[in-house]
Amino acid sequence: GNSVTQMEGPVTLSEEAFLTINCTYTATGYPSLFWYVQYPGEGLQLLLKATKADDKGSNKGFEATYRKETTSFHLEKGSVQVSDSAVYFCALRMNSGNTPLVFGKGTRLSVIA
Amino acid sequence: EAGVAQSPRYKIIEKRQSVAFWCNPISGHATLYWYQQILGQGPKLLIQFQNNGVVDDSQLPKDRFSAERLKGVDSTLKIQPAKLEDSAVYLCASSWTGANSPLHFGNGTRLTVT
Numbered sequence: 001g002n003s004v005t006q007m008e009g010p011v012t013l014s015e016e017a018f019l020t021i022n023c024t025y026t027a028t029g030y031p032s033l034f035w036y037v038q039y040p041g042e043g044l045q046l047l048l049k050a051t052k053a054d055d056k057g058s059n060k061g062f063e064a065t066y067r068k069e070t071t072s073f074h075l076e077k078g079s080v081q082v083s084d085s086a087v088y089f090c091a092l093r094m095n096s097g098n099t100p101l102v103f104g105k106g107t108r109l110s111v112i113a
Numbered sequence: 114e115a116g117v118a119q120s121p122r123y124k125i126i127e128k129r130q131s132v133a134f135w136c137n138p139i140s141g142h143a144t145l146y147w148y149q150q151i152l153g154q155g156p157k158l159l160i161q162f163q164n165n166g167v168v169d170d171s172q173l174p175k176d177r178f179s180a181e182r183l184k185g186v187d188s189t190l191k192i193q194p195a196k197l198e199d200s201a202v203y204l205c206a207s208s209w210t211g212a213n214s215p216l217h218f219g220n221g222t223r224l225t226v227t
Contacts, residue, residue: 091155101156
């Protein structure tokens with residue numbers, strides 16, 4: 001079946017450090033890929049998405065590029081802030097039909113001042 | 114636009130009791146999902162509705178879980194009887210129909226079974 005694998009957390013960084021959270025996927029066919037973020041006490045929010053190979057999704061300084069050759073969608077940010085502390089989920093959704101999101105296990109990020 | 118509304122926010126029950134969660138999706142969203150998020154794990158789909166019909170309930174433990182969306186708008190998820198392993202956050206999400214339509218999530222209901 002379709003699945004998403006994320007790097008294990010927690011990840012602890014100092015403010016202004018570079019962030020990478022790895023995500024790889026397994027899918028039959030070509031999915032759309034997503035990063036969702038969950039701030040403490042809040043629901044899941046869509047952070048960015050990419051719907052086809054080589055697309056780059058970006059939002060709030062975060063970026064991720066859809067790499068079909070490596071089946072990856074790694075999340076990056078050049079300079080993290082304390083307010084970026086949250087749990088980040090990589091997810092996929094097949095492009096045929098009205099299919100649900102399949103999530104990875106999530107990666108907790110803590111940014112310290 | 115108003116977001117996905119869920120209630121209650123928190124619920125504590127004893128094992129073998131029953132519990133119900135309610136979800137009001139974003140107006141006009143035909144597709145509604147219930148996910149279970151166990152601590153430290155990613156959300157897992159329980160059931161997907163398209164209007165008032167079930168699209169996918171393959172991972173719903175049907176011996177104890179049930180869900181309905183009678184008028185194609187609000188939805189209720191019920192657990193009867195609850196087990197300790199049902200302790201989790203239950204997330205409701207909705208979307209327009211279509212593969213590229215993003216899911217919008219509610220804040221969830223945190224269930225603790227003691």
